[in-house]
Amino acid sequence: MTALARLARLIRSKNAGPFELTFDIMFEDEQTYERVKRSGAVSREAVARCYGLAAADVKFFFCDNALAIKASIPRPVFQGDPRDSDGHGGQQYAPLMDIEIP
Amino acid sequence: MDEIRILSPTGVCGSGFVESSFEAALAQKPHVIGCDGGSTDPGPAYLGSGRTAFPKEAIRRDLRLMLLGARRLKIPLLLGSAGTGGNDVQLEGVRQLVQDIAAAEGLTFKLAVIHAEQNKDYLKKRLREGRVRPLAPAPHFDEAVIDRSEHIVGMMGAEPFIRALRAGAEVVIAGRASDTAIFAAMPVMHGFPEGLAWHAAKILECGAASVVMRKTPDCMFAWLRQDHFVVEAPDPELRCTPQSIASHSLYENADPFRLVECSGTLDLTRSLYEAVTARSVKVSGSEFIPAERYTVKLEGAERAGYQSILIGSIRDPFIIRQIDDWTARLEEKIHARVRMVYGERLKREDYLLFIRIYGKNGTMGALEPVKEIRSHELCLSFEVTAPTQEIASTIASIIRHQALHLPIPEWSGLITAVACPYNHLDRGAVYRFNVNHVVEPDDPCEMFPMELFEVTAASARALTAEAAA
Numbered sequence: 001m002t003a004l005a006r007l008a009r010l011i012r013s014k015n016a017g018p019f020e021l022t023f024d025i026m027f028e029d030e031q032t033y034e035r036v037k038r039s040g041a042v043s044r045e046a047v048a049r050c051y052g053l054a055a056a057d058v059k060f061f062f063c064d065n066a067l068a069i070k071a072s073i074p075r076p077v078f079q080g081d082p083r084d085s086d087g088h089g090g091q092q093y094a095p096l097m098d099i100e101i102p
Numbered sequence: 103m104d105e106i107r108i109l110s111p112t113g114v115c116g117s118g119f120v121e122s123s124f125e126a127a128l129a130q131k132p133h134v135i136g137c138d139g140g141s142t143d144p145g146p147a148y149l150g151s152g153r154t155a156f157p158k159e160a161i162r163r164d165l166r167l168m169l170l171g172a173r174r175l176k177i178p179l180l181l182g183s184a185g186t187g188g189n190d191v192q193l194e195g196v197r198q199l200v201q202d203i204a205a206a207e208g209l210t211f212k213l214a215v216i217h218a219e220q221n222k223d224y225l226k227k228r229l230r231e232g233r234v235r236p237l238a239p240a241p242h243f244d245e246a247v248i249d250r251s252e253h254i255v256g257m258m259g260a261e262p263f264i265r266a267l268r269a270g271a272e273v274v275i276a277g278r279a280s281d282t283a284i285f286a287a288m289p290v291m292h293g294f295p296e297g298l299a300w301h302a303a304k305i306l307e308c309g310a311a312s313v314v315m316r317k318t319p320d321c322m323f324a325w326l327r328q329d330h331f332v333v334e335a336p337d338p339e340l341r342c343t344p345q346s347i348a349s350h351s352l353y354e355n356a357d358p359f360r361l362v363e364c365s366g367t368l369d370l371t372r373s374l375y376e377a378v379t380a381r382s383v384k385v386s387g388s389e390f391i392p393a394e395r396y397t398v399k400l401e402g403a404e405r406a407g408y409q410s411i412l413i414g415s416i417r418d419p420f421i422i423r424q425i426d427d428w429t430a431r432l433e434e435k436i437h438a439r440v441r442m443v444y445g446e447r448l449k450r451e452d453y454l455l456f457i458r459i460y461g462k463n464g465t466m467g468a469l470e471p472v473k474e475i476r477s478h479e480l481c482l483s484f485e486v487t488a489p490t491q492e493i494a495s496t497i498a499s500i501i502r503h504q505a506l507h508l509p510i511p512e513w514s515g516l517i518t519a520v521a522c523p524y525n526h527l528d529r530g531a532v533y534r535f536n537v538n539h540v541v542e543p544d545d546p547c548e549m550f551p552m553e554l555f556e557v558t559a560a561s562a563r564a565l566t567a568e569a570a571a
Contacts, residue, residue, distance in 0.1 A: 015142075015354065018357070019237075019240070019538050024352045026349060051471070061357070061359065063351075067345055075239075080146040080405055081406070081535055082532065082534060085458065087145045088143060091466070094485055
């Protein structure tokens with residue numbers, strides 16, 4: 001088992017507009033991307049578990065030509081609202097780093 | 103026309119670009135220069151207050167070089183989302199900058215100013231007609247929200263830009279616009295395949311963001327043809343690869359394959375990315391699915407109140423181990439003291455008290471999966487949002503005194519529980535986004551009135567001006 005953070009070239013989060021957060025998991029080469037994709041460990045359900053959400057709340061995509069996996073979730077607090085903690089949504093990805101890949 | 107060449111100097115007007123890259127791009131003889139001037143990304147305060155996210159002098163620097171380049175080549179310059187939020191205050195600020203630069207540089211051109219600020223009566227009418235629809239997720243939107251908004255803008259599509267170009271505009275300064283519409287306007291006007299036009303626009307709107315390793319904000323260039331387009335960064339040290347260009351459709355989008363515009367959806371499912379040289383990429387196969395109904399997305403901001411914050415930290419392990427209970431007890435003490443001071447004049451629902459705990463879940467809030475605190479110290483940000491700055495400031499003082507001396511059972515006697523590096527800070531007005539809806543207009547241009555000016559070094563003479571919708 002290897003942590004996703006050791007296989008990806010970049011894991012990042014960002015606003016997708018003021019009402020959604022989006023996560024990009026990007027890989028350097030096709031072999032690593034295919035390994036992670038085929039493992040099934042990174043999925044809509046896995047992302048939902050990381051953030052305590054229902055799977056139906058997660059948009060999930062494999063982007064073969066970009067060698068990337070992408071997921072988007074609704075923001076728990078809209079960008080800039082008084083309780084928002086991360087205006088750009090840039091520091092919300094850490095839980096994805098620990099997903100174990102067989 | 104079998105080729106349109108488009109130059110994007112940078113991702114946001116005011117973020118800068120390298121002059122040598124810009125000159126190299128001008129040597130490629132672009133037909134148009136486009137630049138995005140804003141975003142919601144810096145938050146609701148800019149749309150709400152009318153300030154700009156990038157400083158005025160930084161916008162002036164970029165705008166001057168773009169205006170000089172465009173006039174030298176006698177090609178149109180299109181700027182969208184002027185002044186960050188693209189409301190009328192910000193649009194007027196940028197229009198004034200354009201006039202100042204024209205005067206200083208002795209430039210003469212026909213200027214179109216396209217407004218995106220929405221008339222509140224128009225929005226209420228469309229709302230009553232059932233022609234305002236929520237996107238997901240969306241806050242509640244009704245006439246009261248419209249009334250209390252500081253500014254509501256519509257995000258224009260390509261049509262208002264095309265209309266300005268057809269009217270002979272040489273410089274277009276537009277309020278809030280879809281970032282891509284700025285760049286898609288000219289190719290769509292000339293009948294190029296819309297899938298390619300909008301896809302090239304999507305890459306161009308971020309400047310050099312789609313290269314393998316961006317050093318600094320910089321230029322991007324596209325050659326759009328009937329069956330493909332090629333993109334390359336003018337700086338010879340920057341490389342685009344098929345992977346870097348394909349990856350760009352992920353950035354800041356919820357869905358990497360389908361990008362919704364006013365007039366339809368850009369579908370990248372069948373896009374093909376091929377290397378042309380070591381630094382340029384050819385793209386083909388992108389499709390555009392026309393929408394059944396034309397829609398214009400709204401962005402609005404209202405004042406959430408006035409805020410004061412107090413920052414402090416805790417090092418005592420007794421307090422840290424009971425932090426949730428401690429803050430719950432503290433909140434009750436603060437509310438009780440506020441009630442004592444203000445009586446019936448201020449109800450609990452009139453102000454918002456929020457305690458952010460760094461070292462626990464300060465960054466992720468409700469999304470934080472780690473529940474156990476291992477930090478030997480915590481940073482607390484006590485935040486109060488109230489109807490006036492004076493009330494917010496008063497409550498912040500109350501917070502400080504209550505937090506300092508809140509007792510815990512482990513110690514007997516008066517404690518001082520929080521280390522504060524400085525007094526509380528008054529933040530002024532704070533804003534929130536209050537709409538994520540689309541309007542169905544009768545016409546793509548009805549929400550975006552245009553003014554035409556003949557700009558000379560001495561003055562700007564109004565040619566025509568339209569009233570707001």
